[in-house]
Amino acid sequence: MDDLNQVLGVFSKNTKEKTGAGTTLQKSEHKTYYYVTRTGVDQYHVQPLNERFIPSGLVTTLTKRQFLTSFSPEIDYYERKTLPALKSLNAKILKGEDLFAKGELDDAEQSFARALLIDPANPKANLGMGSVLCSKQNYTKLSKIVNKLLKNDSVFLEAQRQEFNLFAISLRKQSLFEESINFYKKAIELNQEDENLHFNIARSYFDAGQSNEALNHIDKALVIQPDLEWAHKFKTYILKKTKK
Incomplete structure (x- = not known):
């Protein structure tokens, strides 16, 4: 992948499947997880x-x-599954780099093979200088990806929150309220004390015809920032429209 790609994290996609026919017809839903990056031209990989x-x-x-419209952020999955796996992978990469620098090529090849998932049960198969160098080149590419994926500090999480908020705004403007609400929820998971996020999700809930949820988040926004003028105005408007 291009080094200029921005890492967005792990997302999921639900796929609905049908098997059988007539009385034996069965429906199932399968969730697949993806690593996602975005280029500067707004293409998503x-x-x-x-x-x-x-x-x-x-x-x-x-x-x-x-x-x-097809993918949903999976913050918890990244934290529970992908991040520990990447840390383990990174340890193998660092070990292979150290062994390669020391000239211990056989051991380096084994470490590279484990990191690259190359026949882990028989890492010494087909060894030789050419094989080591080939694995070293692949390892270098893999190392760059892992370093980007492991960028899970507060700066990265704040960037994710901002991205989710922008995604949600874009979806709401397209009247895709359910999708918009989903992204707002994920943004709120990252920062529950952001009054603007609660105000924004309230707008999507209201547009989706869910006035009670809209009022719930307006109240949360006002707890965080009691003098939030537009929140007060929006609450008055909702109450007037619903005659509560």
């Missing part, structure tokens, strides 16, 4: 996570609309 929770396989490029 999605790559599925493998059984080890690491990005692997075909990278698909989507437009902003395709991405926002």
Whole structure:
């Protein structure tokens, strides 16, 4: 992937499937997890996570609309699954780099093979200088991706919150209220004390016809910032429209 890509984290996509026919027809829903980055031209690259929770396989490029209407952020999944797996992978990478620098090529190859998931049960297969260098090159690419994925500090989380808020605003303007609410919820998970997020999600709830939820978040915004003028005005407007 391009080094200029912005890491957005882990997202999921639900796929509905049908099996059988007539009386034997069964419906099921399958959730797939993806690692997502975005380029400066607002293209979104999605790559599925493998059984080890690491990005692997075909990278698909989507437009902003395709991405926002099909994928949902998975903050908890990233924290519980992908991040620990990446830390373990990073440890193998660092060990391989250290061994390679010391000239211990066989051991370095084993570490690279484990990191790259190359026949972990038989890491010494087909070894040799060419094989080591090939793995070293692949490892270098992998190392760059892992370093970006491990950027999970407060700066990254704040950037995610801002992205989710912008995504939600864009979706609300397209009258995609359910999708908008979903992104606002994820943004609030990252910062429950942001009065503007509560105000914004209230607007989406109101537009979706869920006045009670809208009032609930307006009240939360006012607890955080009691003199939030537009929140007071919006609450008055909702109460007038619903005659509460």
